[in-house]
Structures are given as C-alpha cells and as structure tokens.
Amino acid sequence: MTTNPNDPNQAPADAAAAGTVAGGAATPGEDTFISHLIELRDRIIRAGIAVIVVFVGLVYWAPDIFRLLARPLLQNLPAGGKMIVTDVTGSFFVPMKVTMMVAFVIALPIVLYQLWAFVAPGLYQHEKKLVVPLVGSSYFLFLCGMAFAYFVVFPTIFRVMVHYNAPLGAEMNTDIDNYLSFVLTMFLCFGVTFEVPIVVVLLVRMGFVQLKKLKEIRPYVVVGAFVVSAVVTPPDVVSQLILAVPLVILYEAGLIAARFFVPRVAANLPVV
Structure with missing residues (x-):
C-alpha cells in the first residue's frame, strides 16, 4: 500500500511504528544477558535430563537400592530388630528418594560438565587448566567420603548405638524416613570433609x-x-x-x- 506523507491519518501510525522499533531494540548488553540466561536454561535442562534418564534406568531396582543403603544398619541390629514405616507413603517415596540420590551422584559428571561448558568461555587459559583437575579431584574425594561413611562410619555408629540400647531393654526399630535423613546428613558431612x-x-x-x-x-x-x-x-x-x-x-x-x-x-x- 502506498503511503502519503501529507495524510494526517497515517502520521500517528507511522510514528507509533517508529517508536515500537526504537523501543523494542535491545541494547548489546541486554542481548548478551538474555543469551546467557537462555544458555543457562539449556544447560540446566540438559543436566536435569541426564539425572532423570539415570533415575528412570534405576527406578525398577529402587527397593534393592534402599536395602543396599540400609545394609549397615540391618547387619548390626539385634535379633528381631527391623526397620519400620510410620508414614503411609513412606515405603514408596523413601526408596524413590534414595534412587534419585544415586542417580544424581552417577550423573554428576554430566552436571559438572554442563556447568563447566557454561562458565568456560569466561575463563582465562590458566584458569581452565586449573578447573578441570580441580573438579575431577573434588568429585573423586566426595565419593571417597561417601564410601568411608558407608563402609566405616555407619557400621561403627550402629554397633555402638545397639550396645547402648541393650542395657535399657529398648528395641532399636528405626523408621526408614529418619534413617534416610541420618544417612544423607552423614554422606554430606563426610563428603565435604574429604x-x-x-x-x-x-x-x-x-x-x-x-x-x-x-x-x-x-x-x-x-x-x-x-x-x-x-x-x-x-x-x-x-x-x-x-x-x-x-x-x-x-x-x-x-x-x-x-x-x-x-x-x-x-x-x-x-x-x-
């Protein structure tokens, strides 16, 4: 359509269009910030998908994974001792939580890689050389801390606790949700310690x-x-x-x- 610059009815529309273009144009700083947010979103989505994929692959064995986690306690309970469920949905959600925790630990290298890929462009070359071994050794030491807690700390603590309960005549029947909270706390403490x-x-x-x-x-x-x-x-x-x-x-x-x-x-x- 041909426009007439002398037509007063078209002037406001042209001005509004010009204002929209001027107002909608993003500055270079805003464009960079938005692009970083989009990239961060994509990295988080990829990391989340990695955790979910591992979780889906392990969910069938969720009861077995929980029994493996509970083995240090079950092996040290006195005769007749057992774990109990005080919540209606605890027997379902607690193994799911444990499986999600295992999935996150297994997928953590992918999560760390996505974090590395996001921050690497802003690092100097000597910083990149330091970050890679730093992240790898941190992951390894955290796993060592969890292994130390599982194989050394848990059996020792549960053995001591059973010994203290014996003179009291109290039965040590631990709720699975409370046990999970205790285990996660110990894993975190010893992982950070290492x-x-x-x-x-x-x-x-x-x-x-x-x-x-x-x-x-x-x-x-x-x-x-x-x-x-x-x-x-x-x-x-x-x-x-x-x-x-x-x-x-x-x-x-x-x-x-x-x-x-x-x-x-x-x-x-x-x-x-």
Missing part, C-alpha cells in the same frame, strides 16, 4: 593464605575438627573420633599437596 585438601590447595594457590600460616594454625584446626565432629555426629566419643581424626589427616594431606602443586614463591617455600 574436600579439605582441595580447599587448602585453593587457599594457597589463590594467594588468600600463605602455607606457612596454615601450618601455624594447626592447633586451632584440631580443636575445630573436634568441635565440628561433636556437632554433626551422634553424642559418643567413637563417632566424634571417626570424623575428627580424618579431618585432621586430610588437612595435613592438603598441606603436603600444596607444597607440590603450588608454585614455591606462592607457597612461601625456599627455592633450592
């Missing part, structure tokens, strides 16, 4: 704290380890030692690792 060497190396590597200073505060770290273990573990000496001693050992391991993986100048070490 990340201590990574934290020590990062602190020295980034220059936040000198290696010499971390050595000087050893006594405070030991006291702090026992305080933390007293808060997060059951109130008995054995359980506290099981967390506090590895925490101190891992701190020392972090100091040793810092000597090898941190430049001598940054680590405040004499150059030979």
Whole structure:
C-alpha cells in the first residue's frame, strides 16, 4: 500500500511504528544477558535430563537400592530388630528418594560438565587448566567420603548405638524416613570433609593464605575438627573420633599437596 506523507491519518501510525522499533531494540548488553540466561536454561535442562534418564534406568531396582543403603544398619541390629514405616507413603517415596540420590551422584559428571561448558568461555587459559583437575579431584574425594561413611562410619555408629540400647531393654526399630535423613546428613558431612585438601590447595594457590600460616594454625584446626565432629555426629566419643581424626589427616594431606602443586614463591617455600 502506498503511503502519503501529507495524510494526517497515517502520521500517528507511522510514528507509533517508529517508536515500537526504537523501543523494542535491545541494547548489546541486554542481548548478551538474555543469551546467557537462555544458555543457562539449556544447560540446566540438559543436566536435569541426564539425572532423570539415570533415575528412570534405576527406578525398577529402587527397593534393592534402599536395602543396599540400609545394609549397615540391618547387619548390626539385634535379633528381631527391623526397620519400620510410620508414614503411609513412606515405603514408596523413601526408596524413590534414595534412587534419585544415586542417580544424581552417577550423573554428576554430566552436571559438572554442563556447568563447566557454561562458565568456560569466561575463563582465562590458566584458569581452565586449573578447573578441570580441580573438579575431577573434588568429585573423586566426595565419593571417597561417601564410601568411608558407608563402609566405616555407619557400621561403627550402629554397633555402638545397639550396645547402648541393650542395657535399657529398648528395641532399636528405626523408621526408614529418619534413617534416610541420618544417612544423607552423614554422606554430606563426610563428603565435604574429604574436600579439605582441595580447599587448602585453593587457599594457597589463590594467594588468600600463605602455607606457612596454615601450618601455624594447626592447633586451632584440631580443636575445630573436634568441635565440628561433636556437632554433626551422634553424642559418643567413637563417632566424634571417626570424623575428627580424618579431618585432621586430610588437612595435613592438603598441606603436603600444596607444597607440590603450588608454585614455591606462592607457597612461601625456599627455592633450592
């Protein structure tokens, strides 16, 4: 259609169209921000799909997975002891939660890769070289912490608890939902505990704290380890030692690792 610039009826429409174009145009900063949000959304969706796919593949064996998780307790219960369900839907949802947790742990490398793919373009080359081994070692150490909790901590704690209950004449029948909460807490505590060497190396590597200073505060770290273990573990000496001693050992391991993986100048070490 031919427009007449002298037609007063068409002037407002042309002005409105021009205003729409001017107002709808996104600035370069806004366009970049929106593109980052879209990419983040896509990365989150891909990570979520990976977890869901693994969960669907494991859901058939959900009861078996829960029995495997409950084995440290069941093996230490006295004769006649058993796990109970106090919630109507607990026997269904608790194994599902356990299976989802296992699926997340299995799919965690894919989740971490999606996170890495999102932040990698904004990193320098030397930062990229540091992030890859850092993420890999963090994942490995977290799994080691969970394995330590499952194979060492749980049998010891349950054995001690059964021993304390025997003189009272109390039956140890644990609700499966409460057991899951306890297990998840312990997994998280020991998984994070085993990340201590990574934290020590990062602190020295980034220059936040000198290696010499971390050595000087050893006594405070030991006291702090026992305080933390007293808060997060059951109130008995054995359980506290099981967390506090590895925490101190891992701190020392972090100091040793810092000597090898941190430049001598940054680590405040004499150059030979």
